[in-house]
Amino acid sequence: MATKVVMEALSPTMEEGRLVKWNKNEGDAVKTGDSLAEVETDKAIMELVARGDGVLRKRLINEGDSAPVGQLIAVIGTADENIDALAGGGAAAPQAPAAAQEAKPGAGEQPPQEGAVPAGPAPDSAAPPAQERPRDARTSVPDDAAQSQGEASTPPQERDRRGAERTSTGSQGATLGTGSSEPGDRVRSSPLARKLASERGVELTTIQGSGPGGRIVKKDIEEAAAQPSAAQAQGAQAGKERASAAPAARRISTEGDYQDIPLTQIRKTIARRLAESIGPVPTFYLTAELDVERVAEMRDSIIELGAEYKVSFNDIVLKAVATALQQHPEVNAHWLGDKMRYFNRVHIGMAVAVEDGLITPVIFDADTKGLADISRESRELAKRARDRKLKPDEYTGATFSVSNLGMFGIEHFTAIINPPEAAILAVGGVEERVVAVDGAPAVRKRMNVTLSCDHRVIDGATGAKFLQTLRRLIENPLLLVY
Amino acid sequence: MPSPQLWVVSLGTVPYADALELQRSVAAQRISGEVSEDVLLLMEHPPVVTLGRSTRNANLTASPELLKARGVELFEVERGGDVTFHGPGQLVGYPIIDLKRHKEDLHWYLRTVEQALIDTLEALGIAAGRNTGYTGVWTGGKKIASIGVHARDWVTWHGFALNVTTDLSYFDLMVPCGIPDVTMTSVARELSPSSMTVSKVGDVAARAFARLLSLEPVYFDEWPTHPAPTNRARER
Numbered sequence: 223m224a225t226k227v228v229m230e231a232l233s234p235t236m237e238e239g240r241l242v243k244w245n246k247n248e249g250d251a252v253k254t255g256d257s258l259a260e261v262e263t264d265k266a267i268m269e270l271v272a273r274g275d276g277v278l279r280k281r282l283i284n285e286g287d288s289a290p291v292g293q294l295i296a297v298i299g300t301a302d303e304n305i306d307a308l309a310g311g312g313a314a315a316p317q318a319p320a321a322a323q324e325a326k327p328g329a330g331e332q333p334p335q336e337g338a339v340p341a342g343p344a345p346d347s348a349a350p351p352a353q354e355r356p357r358d359a360r361t362s363v364p365d366d367a368a369q370s371q372g373e374a375s376t377p378p379q380e381r382d383r384r385g386a387e388r389t390s391t392g393s394q395g396a397t398l399g400t401g402s403s404e405p406g407d408r409v410r411s412s413p414l415a416r417k418l419a420s421e422r423g424v425e426l427t428t429i430q431g432s433g434p435g436g437r438i439v440k441k442d443i444e445e446a447a448a449q450p451s452a453a454q455a456q457g458a459q460a461g462k463e464r465a466s467a468a469p470a471a472r473r474i475s476t477e478g479d480y481q482d483i484p485l486t487q488i489r490k491t492i493a494r495r496l497a498e499s500i501g502p503v504p505t506f507y508l509t510a511e512l513d514v515e516r517v518a519e520m521r522d523s524i525i526e527l528g529a530e531y532k533v534s535f536n537d538i539v540l541k542a543v544a545t546a547l548q549q550h551p552e553v554n555a556h557w558l559g560d561k562m563r564y565f566n567r568v569h570i571g572m573a574v575a576v577e578d579g580l581i582t583p584v585i586f587d588a589d590t591k592g593l594a595d596i597s598r599e600s601r602e603l604a605k606r607a608r609d610r611k612l613k614p615d616e617y618t619g620a621t622f623s624v625s626n627l628g629m630f631g632i633e634h635f636t637a638i639i640n641p642p643e644a645a646i647l648a649v650g651g652v653e654e655r656v657v658a659v660d661g662a663p664a665v666r667k668r669m670n671v672t673l674s675c676d677h678r679v680i681d682g683a684t685g686a687k688f689l690q691t692l693r694r695l696i697e698n699p700l701l702l703v704y
Numbered sequence: 705m706p707s708p709q710l711w712v713v714s715l716g717t718v719p720y721a722d723a724l725e726l727q728r729s730v731a732a733q734r735i736s737g738e739v740s741e742d743v744l745l746l747m748e749h750p751p752v753v754t755l756g757r758s759t760r761n762a763n764l765t766a767s768p769e770l771l772k773a774r775g776v777e778l779f780e781v782e783r784g785g786d787v788t789f790h791g792p793g794q795l796v797g798y799p800i801i802d803l804k805r806h807k808e809d810l811h812w813y814l815r816t817v818e819q820a821l822i823d824t825l826e827a828l829g830i831a832a833g834r835n836t837g838y839t840g841v842w843t844g845g846k847k848i849a850s851i852g853v854h855a856r857d858w859v860t861w862h863g864f865a866l867n868v869t870t871d872l873s874y875f876d877l878m879v880p881c882g883i884p885d886v887t888m889t890s891v892a893r894e895l896s897p898s899s900m901t902v903s904k905v906g907d908v909a910a911r912a913f914a915r916l917l918s919l920e921p922v923y924f925d926e927w928p929t930h931p932a933p934t935n936r937a938r939e940r
Binding site: 232233234235236242243255257260262263264265266267268269271 | 756757782783784785809810811812813814839840851852853854855856857
C-alpha cells in the first residue's frame, strides 16, 4: 500500500513549511527512517523522514516551494503500484492532492502513516480536538498555543469538508468570496482565515493572500483587519504592479533572460515588515558623490574629434549604469509580489520631462551598446518623447530607470521608483567643488547620484555594492571600453 | 528515578570538519537511543565560514580565494540560516537535545536557545534581547550571537555561536546571517575592558541551558567513548 508523505508541522503554530532540499530522487528506494527532504522554518531545518518502505514514486513540490502543513508532497509505493489516485495523475498542482484525499475520505482507506487521523464524525466545533491533526503517533499533544492555531493545522480534507459545509448552508457564503462551490472559483483561504474574516468583517476578495498560490492565511486577515484601507490599497497597488509588469513581460521575457528567485522565509519577513513601515514600496536611499574629472576629460577628448562624436555626461552615466547593472542583476530586478525577478538583460528607462509630465523611454540592451549608440538613441528617444511620438513598446519594459535633473541645476535629489522595478538612480548636475585630494584642497568636478531602492528586493549592502561598481566605472571611465 | 541530565562536553579548539562529524554521530546515537541523555558540545573553531541551507551566494561577499588567503575554511552544511563565521574567541555550542523529551516545537526550541544566551549575557552584565523576525541574540541593535539548527526525529544538532573575544573583522567577509547592514559585536567589546574568556562564558551558558531545560548538568572534557556518564564528571 502506498504511503503518503505530507508537510509536517515543525511547531504547533506553523501554517506552511518551505521545502529547501529533497534528499531522495523519484525512483530511489527508501526505508522507514530515511531522510526524504529538509523543511525550513525561521533558522531551523527539520528533516522529513520516510514512514514506510518502498520507492519514492512521486515528488509533488519542488525545492524552494512552500506547502501548507498536512499537504501531500510525495508518495512512496512499490515500483509498479498505481498511485494515480494519490498523486492526482501526476499533476503537481497544489489542489490535486487535496482532491485526491477528498476522494478517499474513509479512515479505513488511509495509508498506515496517518494512523492517527480520526475515523470519527465530521467535527462541529470551531477548533477540532488536537488528536485529529495529522501527526505521527510519537507526537505529543500540543500545548495551549495549539488551541488558537489548531485549525490552521487541520488536514486538507478537513478544510475542504468544512468549507463545503459552510458553502452549502450559506451561513458563511459572503466570507467565502463567492457562493459557488467550484473549487476553481473560490478565493483560496485557510479555514482559520475564513473564520477570522467573518468575525472581523473582512471581505476575502479584497485581500491579497500571502500563502502558497495566493492562499489567504490568518496573518493576512489580521493585517487587513488592523489596516483595512491600507490593505486594500496594497492589493490595488499589487494589481497595478502586475498590470504594468505584464506588457514588460511580453516585451522582454523569454526564458533565460531572467532568473526568478523564490522568496526565503527571511526575505518574506523583510518584505512584510518593511512594507508595513513604509508601504507599499518600502524605499531607502543611498547617495554617493562621484568624481567626474576623468569623465570630463574623456568627454572633452571625444568632442575634440568632431561634432558628430558629441556625447553628454548623461550618455556616459547611462553607459556606466548599464555596465554596472550587468554585474549586479540583484539591482536590475523587479518585485513581482510572490517572487523577485533578476534580469540578465539590461533595459534602462530614461526619465524625460515632457510638457505636462514625464515619460521613461527605454534603451533596450543598453549594456551591449557602445557610447555612440546610447548617445544617439537617448537623443532620439528624448526628442520623440517631447514630440509625443513614442510607441508604447518604446516606453515599457525597463528593468531599471535613471533620472537626471542636472540640467536644471539640481545638485542632489531622490527619485521615486517606478514599480515593479526595484530601483531608480537619480543623477545630479556636474559641478566644481573644493575637495580634499591627498590631504590638500583641490577643485574637482563632482556629481551626486542617489539610488532609491525597494527594500523588499534590495538590501542596503546590495545597493551599496552596486554604487561601488558604478563609482569605479565613472571614476575610471576607460573601464567602459575595456 | 534520577533526574534527566545534560552532558556538557567542553572540547577546546576543534577543527570544524571534526566537530561536524562528532555532532552528527552524537545526534545519530541520540536518535537511536544509544546516548540516553541530552548533550551540549562546547568548543571553539579555527576560522571557518559556513553556509546554511538558506544561504544566497550574494551574502558571501568574499571570494573563496580571499577566504583562503585569510586562512578561512568554507563549509556548506545542513543547518538552517544563512552564512556565518566561526573562529577563535567565539563560543560555539551544539546542543543535541531530544525535543520529544521537552516539546516538539522548533520555534520553542529556537526561542529557548535565545533565552539561554540572553540569560548568559545577563549574568555577565550585558542586557541582550531578541529582534523579532531575526533569530539570534542582539544587544543595543548589534548582533552578538547567531543561531542555526537542524533536527531529525525531533533530535537537534548545530546550534549557536556567541562572540566572546572574536575578531569581528572576519564578519566583513560576508553579510552575516543574510541580514544587510547588521553590525556584529562581542562580549569583550560590550564589556570593554574585560577579562572574559570563552571557557568562562561556556560555563555560564551551560548552566543557563541546563536550567531552562530542567536538566542536571554533568561535565566532561572530551566526548565519553562509553555512552554512560562516568566519574569523570567534574564538580563545579
